[in-house]
Amino acid sequence: xxxxxxxxxxxxxxxxxxxxxxxxxxxxxxxxxxxxxxxxxxxxxxxxxxxxxxxxxxxxxxxxxxxxxxxxxxxxxxxxxxxxxxxxxxxxxxxxxxxxxxxxxxxx
Numbered sequence: 001x002x003x004x005x006x007x008x009x010x011x012x013x014x015x016x017x018x019x020x021x022x023x024x025x026x027x028x029x030x031x032x033x034x035x036x037x038x039x040x041x042x043x044x045x046x047x048x049x050x051x052x053x054x055x056x057x058x059x060x061x062x063x064x065x066x067x068x069x070x071x072x073x074x075x076x077x078x079x080x081x082x083x084x085x086x087x088x089x090x091x092x093x094x095x096x097x098x099x100x101x102x103x104x105x106x107x108x
Contacts, residue, residue, distance in 0.1 A: 003054065010051030012074055014098050016060070017049045019069045022090035027067075038062045 003009075024031045035045050040059050048055040060074055069091070072081040079095075082088040 006051055009048075009054045011077065012055050013048040013051045015074050015077060015095060016045070016055055018091050018095035018098055019074065020045070022087060022094045023067045023069070025090055025094075026087060034067060038066050 004012075020031045020034055024034050027034070032042055035042060038059070040063065044053075044059075047053045055074065057071070060071060064070055064074070068082070068084055068087050070078075070081040070083075072078045073091070079088060079092060082091060
């Protein structure tokens, strides 16, 4: 199977990174813990964030079922599909920050 184009891999990776950090902020925990909750190694997520690999749909399905968000947001960028308004607002803010900073999200 051919791999997804780099711009698609990067877009999905940045949306996933924004979602992970928004959920970590909402739940007052670390992004590392959010990923560990669904058995996604930090190294795998880092590859997704960088666009080196396209995020695995089964991993993302487990992630959104556990923590929130939608596959529609992750794969297509359709933010209104996230039903939780507070989470949608956090995701939007994190995504804007990532886009403005070339994919780098600095968290305290």
